Amino acid sequence: MESLTIHEAAATTGWSARMLRYIERTGLLMAARTASGYRVYGPGELQRLRTLKELLRRFDLGLSEIAFAARLENDSEMREAVQAWLHDQPHRPEHVKPDDWLRFEQEKHERLLQAA
Amino acid sequence: MESLTIHEAAATTGWSARMLRYIERTGLLMAARTASGYRVYGPGELQRLRTLKELLRRFDLGLSEIAFAARLENDSEMREAVQAWLHDQPHRPEHVKPDDWLRFEQEKHERLLQAA
DNA sequence: AAAACCTTGACACTCCCGTGGTAACGTTGG
């Protein structure tokens, strides 16, 4: 299993060398380095790069969105806050008196935002 | 229960009227309408708007990122594909010497120090 | 009816993202 240089890796993955460096800066895929600083791409990285390209194409996504998804995975506090907001309903119950509903919502949001 | 017009809602949530319309376009929060087409904001929407603003501030996010999170929640196929890519070997490959990079950094620093 | 609202649509401006290119300089291989 040999390792490829950045231009070779670019040729076999469909990315440009420029983009491989850019991807590295986003933190999505770091290449190993030789002692003199050259990037080296092994089979695992090559496959991951191909899969990434296909992922973006299939769902029409950008690198920043994948980076955001990674942040969601690693930052549970942020993930929970975002999901709480999203799941906080589009439904307004008529069977609850307005004042009670409002107070309930306010308290829920206060609790949510103070989770630190 | 009082419902507010767009400018009143803006005043009590910290958004501008312009942004409330923009938020509606992103699909994140739709306001109800009067028979003549005026937007009306109830207590639930107002609280949700305040929470949204705080959410973006605390985690330094944009509306498009929240919209993407919503898409992740609703599109299980995309969510699974993204998570599969993220969880696909996030580790350093074994066949690459682990301290090449460190050694490079060390030598670079030495060179810089010698130059100064 | 006039003032003070609301609506959509358009122009504009600033950032950031994704890309390519080039310059200046170090590394590798024939």
Add this chain to the structure above:
DNA sequence: CCAACGTTACCACGGGAGTGTCAAGGTTTT
């Protein structure tokens, strides 16, 4: 040694996000 390749650091450009403002027109209030 020198050609070919690697590195980082810039400049540039098109497009989308976020935001203000203004115009033209309908609605509500006084």
